[in-house]
Amino acid sequence: MAAAIAVISAMPVSSQATAANGHSDxxxxxxxxxLRALVELRQQVLAEERADS
Structure with a gap:
């Protein structure tokens, strides 16, 4: 982590913003x-519960 901070600190400000935006993306x-995987899992669980009822 410290190495990543050192590399980012050495970058120009515009590159730092690009790196931060890339990380955010x-x-x-x-x-x-x-979140999509959790929604799909919930749908599967609900479908199984309906089938068991």
Whole structure:
């Protein structure tokens, strides 16, 4: 982590913003993917519960 901070600190401010935006985009993509997977899992569980009723 310290190495990443050192590299980012050495970047020009515009590059730092680009790196931060890239990280935010990646985090948002990962969060969205995880949320979709949870929604699909919930749908499967509900469908199984209906089938068992």
């Amino acid at each position: 990646k985090s948002l993509h990962m969060y969205s993917h995880a």
